[in-house]
Amino acid sequence: MATKYSVKILQQKDIDEILKIQESWLIDKKGKDIKPSKLSRTISAFANTNGGDIYLGISHTEDKNEYFWDGFINEEQMNDFITMIDNMFSSYEDYSLETYQNCNDNTLILHIIIGKTSKIIYASDNKAYIRQGVQNIPCDTDEKILRLHLDKGLASFEDEYTQATFDELKSSSILSNFLSKVSPTTTPYDWLRRQKVMDSNARITVAGVLLYDECPQATLPKQSAIKILRYHTDEVEGTRETLDEGFPVTIEGDIYTLIHESVKKTKEIVEQPGVVGKEDIEAKEYPEVTLHEIITNAVLHRDYSIKKDIQIRIFTNRIEIESPGKLPGHITLDNIMQEQCARNPKIVRLIAKFPSPPNKDVGEGLNTAFNAMTKMQLKQPQIKTTDTSVLVVIRHERLADAETVVWDYLQTHSTISNSIARSLTGITDANKIKYVFNRLKDQGKIQIVSGTQGSATLWEKTDEKITILSNEQLTFDGF
Template sequence: MHIFEISDSQALSLLNLEENYLNDVKAKEIKPSKLSETVSAFANAAGGDLYIGIKENQSQSLNNWDGFTTREQANEIIHVLQKAHSFGNHLKFEFLANNNYQGYILHITVSKVKDIVKSSSGEVFIRSNAGKIKISTDEELAKLKLDKGIVSFENEWVDINIRLIEQSNSINKFIHNVIPHSEPRKYLLNQDIIRDEKCKVAGILLFTDEPPIYLPKRSSVKIMRYKTSSDDIGREFLDSDPLTVEADIYNLIYNSVEKTKSIIQGIKKLGEKELESIAYPEEALHEVITNAVLHRDYSIAQDVQIRIFDNRVEIESPGKLPGHVTVSNILDTQSARNPTLVRLINKFPSPPNKDVGEGLNTAFRAMEQLRLKAPIITEKDNSVLVIIKHEMLGSPEEIVLEYLSKNEEITNSIARGITGIKSENTMKNVFLRLKKRNLLEPNPDKKGSKSTWRKPKK
């Protein structure tokens, strides 16, 4: 295994490392069987990094480097973990060294995987904050399988009058686009979507005109407009009652995108000369909303939520990221939680997921083309949140100078609006840094509340 010589600053950062959802430190004396529980917890959650050979120091903020004298001393740990996790494709081992400290730190990178990962004793754990929780009931194990995408709620059966599906607008639009053509009942039977007087959840979502009748709180999108840029929101900022969008999943996606665009067009922002409508790339909104609807966890009785603010759009989808997908690899990997939904909706005319697997990549590219910052993706306890901010690419200094290449002067208020900076003082500091480099000067003809900045006059 490789030995990596790390710098003094990296060693200090390692000793200052705060244990959390993605990082853990352990003393070299830890029992391999206990360590395998932590590996199980990481692999069943979002993955993470383990550093073995660091002793926690309760009396000081800095932990103690207490590494292995030789690499062979770590053999028992490595052998037990490799035996417990026989394929080992989610484990990577390396040693870290630094001239100022004695011994080697064993660094174990644990990747998130789609399978359930057990400890050496056969027990199952999951990471929670800076610790681990044992999965001890069948219900908890079933929930973990749903979270990881091993099983999908889209395959659950629902009692329904099959004729309502055969006569729906959705199935008629769908069936005319399928090659070869087929009768609705025959096609759905062949696809294992219907059986007797039952239909799978995927079929309800795709082929009934009113899915909320059968799947309440699981098949709608709620859109809320908050008249604020603040992160601290309450009902007092709601512009009106939340809008609920309901339809078969094909129309649910398209209608949600159109409603969101319509609300955004009503938001005005101070432009170069007058109030202008805020513009988000339609492709970004479409792809993020499509992702939120198609890849959500339908076992959770919550609607997809779209929250529209003065300076951002938040799209929150119930359920954690499926399979081996993490926030860091989401643009480079795929793991469909609802493969039947993804496959069949792609057979509709003008499918919302036309370029399967390219959705979020398309959203990121669209934001960059408008010189807007990339979407922010966060995995929460029971949902995935995507934030599309109306903030320009580049440093505040670059944005200010670009503005002044087309305009005579700029105010603090305008500068905050185009850079996304909230504090008036922070924005003033940007001006002062530019002034120090002779790139900006205050307009001597305007003082106090009317003060502006401009490029230096020769």
Template sequence: MEVRRIDQDEIKAILDLNEDHFNDVKSKRIAPAKLQETFVAFANADGGDIFIGVEDKSEPGERVVGFNEQEEANGILSTLLEETNPSVENLVVEFLEAAGNGLILHIGIPKSPKVHYTASGDCYIRINASKRKIKGERVTQLAYSKGAEPYERKALPDVDIDDITDSKHLADYMHRVSSHLQPETFLRKQRLLTKKDADRVPNVGCVLLFDEEPQATLETRCAVKVYRLRTTEKEYKREQLAEMPVTINGPVEIVIASTIAQVAKYIDGESFDDNGTLVKLSYPSEALKEILVNAVIHRDYSLNDDIHVRIFDNRIEIQSPGKLPGYMNLGNLYDERFSRNPNLVRMLHNLPDPVNHDIGEGLDTAKNELKKAGLVDPVFEENDNAFIVTIRHQKLASIEDVVLQYFENNPEASIGNKLVRQLSGEDDMQKVKSALQRLRANGTIKLEDENASPFNYRYVKAQG
């Protein structure tokens, strides 16, 4: 197995780690079965890193007490890699050689799309700096949240199948996809009926697609609420509501179309005062559509909450119940693909001129449409048990424009690469460096200290 030598700075970084939601250190003396509980907890939550061979901060004496040789860790590795059920994929496993203090075993655990159990059959999740054992309904909810057990396939034995087969929404859908099957046969072939005892009954996905009133049928809330708020503040007050929130009910197709129409109604022709300048609200319709569609088809329907669309004077926030499913995270949204509700996505995509692109393409489209309109990229965040997309009515500014604006407001100040990245939102250090070099070359800015090292360059406004 790979052994990587680490220097004192890396050792210090490990020792300085705060044990939290993503990091933990363990003594090499820990029992493998006990360590497996923490390992499973990370995999069932958002992933993280465990360093084994490091004593707790509260213990006296030397903290790095590593393994003398790799074979010493065989018991731990065997328990974690072979006895976890199911096994955790895409792990990073390496030994770190800390000079004179033995080998630290580092295990990098990804966020997993599965629910994992210890060898004894227990399930744990990571919460802040601790692990919590869960069972029963909590495990089921974890599976729904991850997408490991699609909630859309949950059987609903109290729903009369005739209510669905007689639905005008189902008849219209079958007509548009040119199906001549009997309605019940069609539903069964589309996996919209789930076996319950000796019968096949409608499932959650079936109700969401074709029930006349899914919001009345399902135990959880599944509507969309649209708000118009006369403010730019992050927190809003009830009196800033332009009117009472509009609640949109019905099958998912109707919910999507009605939500798009309601949002357009609120923003068309609207404007707001931005520091004395009247700014007309103008968002690319395709970008809004893609993000709203994503909110409806990828939300966690097992959670008892609606989708909330808040239209502020300077932004739109779409809050969808449930964190990102499977292995999805904020860093791979544009690159990876995972659907929490695959049947829902597939059924909508089978329609002529579908509202949804292939899985994952909607966000790329939204980003590109915003850029064409000269607006900044959407912002994504996870908060408690929700996924939030914010579309800001903020014009794209070049890095050079950001620097010039800074000196216009602060003519006697200096600026460096880090501050420019913070002000512009551009994370690429090299792009910022190139922009600063262009401004220096054309005489707009100059170095504050010609003798400073490149890593410490700061710039001031050139005179004249």
């Protein structure tokens, strides 16, 4: 076997927990009698979608209402499966294996953990599969294969050629203003050819139209604008009845303009008194940098092959920004804050050449957006996915008051410092945090850790020590 894996002995309670797990788009269970070639379809589907876990050696009753342990007698019986899995992947980083041993009869099951891969993974029948619900769907048409390439970031719609030509773009004020500031001696023709957004027949790519056309929406209708909707409700879904008069508002233009105008309009709407406040009487404020970074992300990383505009939905208690397209490449909800994968690398690179580019914090945009919410003592945004889009929800919900945050932290940590308290509460002023500590001290809840002082001062709970001293005092008095 080419890869190593761990062996863990499970007690009955652990076995029961595994048997309780229900199959889903991220979980599958297979009996040990399945053929390796058939199992490879599930592995392909998980790898090509969002990853997942497979428990091999767990079967179900005929009515499929109950699972039961149906393990291998020994490790050798698993070898064909392990060899098949090894052959499917070029890197051990994309999967891992664990063997669970039943404490009652010593039989084994194989836990296969599949990561979302940056490459397309094919099953033993040379077909690629994707996961939809609890089904493994084959990509058996050219259209499905192309869609998988786009979802994986292996191909980008930004390089597709449009009906627009150089004759239509050469007089664009967007392009001429850009070149006058960035490269005054370069002609429009030379720039477009050099940046590979125009071919020898003067056809302009999707990226070229989005970046330099005055109205890309004429060439790319229903897939290059932003629609803003305002609802007077905090329900999960907005309705026609709760949609404010005059909405939706459509923002159009090149993507540089699109980003800045959408941020400006969104901020203008949410800060109107009586529009998004509680019971329509209170204005609410969101950090502009949060709106800017999340809208920038939605525009630069959306899937332009999907004929649907970006939507910004403003509710009484939140803003939702929905960008068409799945998370690209190897990006998942778990690693999106740390990893990078540009679906439209050419657009990302070229818009960064504009004066004051919207993506100046390359690779740090989401972190900047989240940190800005914390500084305003608002809860951080939530990132969700649907079958066809990425949704960011920015809620106008206050963090707990600073004293509560500090006290909750000390329930699971022995000490807290001023700097940690500032990062947790979003309060940047060290003196304000001192007041928080002193208020808790006056309540008899915390005290300074002996021997710490100045900028290195640490605080700890007092209740445990008080209890110990009281017991000691009681003992002393008893003598």
